[in-house]
Amino acid sequence: MMITTTTTLTESAEPSAPPPTPTPMQGPARRRRLGHPGEPYAFIAPTAVLMLVLMIVPIVLVIGYSFMDNVITKKNPEFVGIENFVEVLTDGVFATALGNTLFFTIVSVVAHLLLGLGFSMLLNSPLVSRASRAVFRVIYILPWLFTAAVIAVLWRMLLNPNGVVNYLLSSDVEWLSSPSLALGAVTFINIWAGYPFFMISLLAGLQGIPADLYEAATVDGANGWQRFRNVTLPQLRPIIISMTLLDLIWTSQQFALIWMTTGGGPIHVTEMLSTFTYKLAFSRYEFALASTSAVIILLLSMVLAFFYVRHQRARD
Amino acid sequence: MTTTTISRTRQRMTKKVLVILGLLAGAAFAGFPVLWMLAISFKSNTEIFEYPPRLVTESFSFDxxxxxxxxxxxxxxxxxxxxxxxxxxxxxxxxxxxxxxxxxxxxxxxxxxxxxxxxxxxxxxxxxxxxxxxxxxxxxxxxxxxxxxxxxxxxxxxxxxxxxxxxxxxxxxxxxxxxxxxxxxxxxxxxxxxxxxxxxxxxxxxxxxxxxxxxxxxxxxxxxxxxxxxxxxxxxxxxxxxxxxxxxxxxxxxxxxxxxxxxxxxxxxxxxxxxxxxxxxxxx
The missing domain is CATH 1.10.3720.10 (MetI-like)
Incomplete structure (x- = not known):
C-alpha cells in the first residue's frame, strides 16, 4: 500500500534466477549463499505470524465489518454497502469530533514543537554548566514518563475548582466541565504531557550540529537570530519534519487522556474521533458503525503515515 | 578596548541570567505538577483542598x-x-x-x-x-x-x-x-x-x-x-x-x-x- 513505483522496479529487477555460469561465486555473491536460502524467512517468521494474525487479519475484519449491518451483536450480519459510511459521515457528532480532533492535534503539535525547540535550546546552552543542564533535563523529561491515567488524575486534581491552579490564578473556574474551557484544558494537559518527546529528539539534533557552522556564521557577522534562522533551523529541519508527522499521527489517535479527564464531554465539546468510536462500540454496541468510524480514522492515519514513510526514505 | 570587553562580559552575563530564568520557568512548568502530586500523597485527605494550599503540612505521613x-x-x-x-x-x-x-x-x-x-x-x-x-x-x-x-x-x-x-x-x-x-x-x-x-x-x-x-x-x-x-x-x-x-x-x-x-x-x-x-x- 505504501510501495511506490521505484520500489516495485528494484524489486522486480532482482528475480532469483540462477547465475548463468556455475563458476564458484566470489565476493558479495558468495556471502549471500552462506547458510540456507530460506534462512531469513525463518528469522522473520515469528514476527510475520504475529503481525498477520493480530494486525493484518483485524484490519481486514474491521474493514469487512464496516460494510455490514450490525456485526457481533447479530448472528448473520448482512452486507449493506456504504450505508454505514453515509450514516457516520452525516452524523453531527462525528463532524464535531473531527473538528475537535483537528483543533486538539494541531494546537498540541505546534505547542510541542515550540516548547520542544525552546527547551532543547535552553538545555543546550553553553552558558550553563553541564551538571545543571543534566538536572534540568531530567526535570524537563518528567511529564513524558507518566502514563495517561496518572496524568489524567493529576490534572483533575490540579484543575479542580478548589485546586491549586485556581488558587494560583485567583480564579474560580471549572476547567474540565465548562463547555467553553474544556477543550482548551485537555489540549493544555496534552501539551504538558507530550512536549518532552519532541524536545529529546531536537536536543540530540542540536548536539549533532557541527560547531564550525556556527563559527563560520559568526565570522560572516551573523547575529544570534540569524545564526538560529540560517544554521540551527535548516540543520534541524529533517528532525522537525519527522517529529511533526509522528506527533500528528499519535496525537490524533489520543484516547486515554481524553477518556479519563472529560470522557468527551461536557456535551461533546471534547469528543475526539477516538472517543466517538469507542462509545459507538462499547456504550451503544453499534459495532458496525464503530468499525466504519475506525476505518475512517485508519484512512486519515494512513495519509499521514504515507508522508512519514516517504520523508524517512528520502532521508536515507 | 577594555570598554568593549566589559560590555561583552556584561552582555554575556545578561544572556546567562536570561537562560537561567528560562530554564527555571520551564522547570516550574514541567516539575510543579509532579511536585504537587508528591506533596498530596503525603497529606491527609482533609487537607488536600485547604485554603491557602501548602506544599507540606503537619499531617505528613505515609498512610x-x-x-x-x-x-x-x-x-x-x-x-x-x-x-x-x-x-x-x-x-x-x-x-x-x-x-x-x-x-x-x-x-x-x-x-x-x-x-x-x-x-x-x-x-x-x-x-x-x-x-x-x-x-x-x-x-x-x-x-x-x-x-x-x-x-x-x-x-x-x-x-x-x-x-x-x-x-x-x-x-x-x-x-x-x-x-x-x-x-x-x-x-x-x-x-x-x-x-x-x-x-x-x-x-x-x-x-x-x-x-x-x-x-x-x-x-x-x-x-x-x-x-x-x-x-x-x-x-x-x-x-x-x-x-x-x-x-x-x-x-x-x-x-x-x-x-x-x-x-x-x-x-x-x-x-x-x-x-x-x-x-x-x-x-x-
Missing amino acids: AYVTILTDPEKVRFFVNSYVVSLSVTAFTLVVAILAAYAFSRFEFRFKRPLNMIIVSVQAVPPITLLIPYFGLMVTLGLYNTYPGLILTYMVFTLPYAIIMMTGYFNTLPRELDEAVRVDGAGSMTALWRILVPISVPGIVSVGVYTFMIAWNEYLFALTLTKTQDMRTVPIGIQLLMGQHSYEWNEMMAMSILGSVPVLILFLFFQRYFIGGLTSGSVKS
Whole structure:
C-alpha cells in the first residue's frame, strides 16, 4: 500500500534466477549463499505470524465489518454497502469530533514543537554548566514518563475548582466541565504531557550540529537570530519534519487522556474521533458503525503515515 | 578596548541570567505538577483542598502508601502490570532480535515491502484494531488472560523494536559475525554468541522503551480484561478515580507507585534511553 513505483522496479529487477555460469561465486555473491536460502524467512517468521494474525487479519475484519449491518451483536450480519459510511459521515457528532480532533492535534503539535525547540535550546546552552543542564533535563523529561491515567488524575486534581491552579490564578473556574474551557484544558494537559518527546529528539539534533557552522556564521557577522534562522533551523529541519508527522499521527489517535479527564464531554465539546468510536462500540454496541468510524480514522492515519514513510526514505 | 570587553562580559552575563530564568520557568512548568502530586500523597485527605494550599503540612505521613500496599486487590494490579510488562519486554526482544538479524544481514526477496509494512503499521490507530480484537480474543480464548494482553502489546512494541535493532546491527561490521559463519558455525551461533553480546546498549534501550509502552498501556488493558484480578495499574488508577468518594491522597500515592518502575528505569538507563529513542524514531 505504501510501495511506490521505484520500489516495485528494484524489486522486480532482482528475480532469483540462477547465475548463468556455475563458476564458484566470489565476493558479495558468495556471502549471500552462506547458510540456507530460506534462512531469513525463518528469522522473520515469528514476527510475520504475529503481525498477520493480530494486525493484518483485524484490519481486514474491521474493514469487512464496516460494510455490514450490525456485526457481533447479530448472528448473520448482512452486507449493506456504504450505508454505514453515509450514516457516520452525516452524523453531527462525528463532524464535531473531527473538528475537535483537528483543533486538539494541531494546537498540541505546534505547542510541542515550540516548547520542544525552546527547551532543547535552553538545555543546550553553553552558558550553563553541564551538571545543571543534566538536572534540568531530567526535570524537563518528567511529564513524558507518566502514563495517561496518572496524568489524567493529576490534572483533575490540579484543575479542580478548589485546586491549586485556581488558587494560583485567583480564579474560580471549572476547567474540565465548562463547555467553553474544556477543550482548551485537555489540549493544555496534552501539551504538558507530550512536549518532552519532541524536545529529546531536537536536543540530540542540536548536539549533532557541527560547531564550525556556527563559527563560520559568526565570522560572516551573523547575529544570534540569524545564526538560529540560517544554521540551527535548516540543520534541524529533517528532525522537525519527522517529529511533526509522528506527533500528528499519535496525537490524533489520543484516547486515554481524553477518556479519563472529560470522557468527551461536557456535551461533546471534547469528543475526539477516538472517543466517538469507542462509545459507538462499547456504550451503544453499534459495532458496525464503530468499525466504519475506525476505518475512517485508519484512512486519515494512513495519509499521514504515507508522508512519514516517504520523508524517512528520502532521508536515507 | 577594555570598554568593549566589559560590555561583552556584561552582555554575556545578561544572556546567562536570561537562560537561567528560562530554564527555571520551564522547570516550574514541567516539575510543579509532579511536585504537587508528591506533596498530596503525603497529606491527609482533609487537607488536600485547604485554603491557602501548602506544599507540606503537619499531617505528613505515609498512610496513603500503606493503604495502597496493604490492599491485596491493589497489589494485584501491580503484580499484573509487572507480569505483563516483563513478559512483553522479554518476548519482544527475542522476536525483534531474530527479525532484525534477517533485515540487517540477509538479502531476500520481500525485504523492502516487509520493511515498509513494519514501518507503516506503527501508524495504525489502536482504536481501529480494538473492535476486531475484542471478538478475536474471545474466539482464541485469550480474552481476560495474560497471553491476550502480552500478544496484543507485542503488536505495538515489535515494529519499533525491529527498526531500532536493525539500525543497531547495521552499525556493527558484518565481518564480525560472518567470520564465525564461514568457520562453519550456524547463523544462530553468530547471532547469539557474537552479535547479541556486543549489542547490549541497543538491547537495553529497546527493552526499556518496550517495558515503558507495556507498563503505560491503557486502551487494550481496559477492553481486553474484565475481572478485577486481571486489571493493570493504569486501570487500577482509573478505578480508584471512579469510586464515589475521592481519596486524592491515595490516588496520588497509587500514581507515584505506578510511575516508580519507569522513573527508575529512566534514571538508570538515561543515556541508552535518549540515545536509543532518537536513533530509532528519527533515523529508522
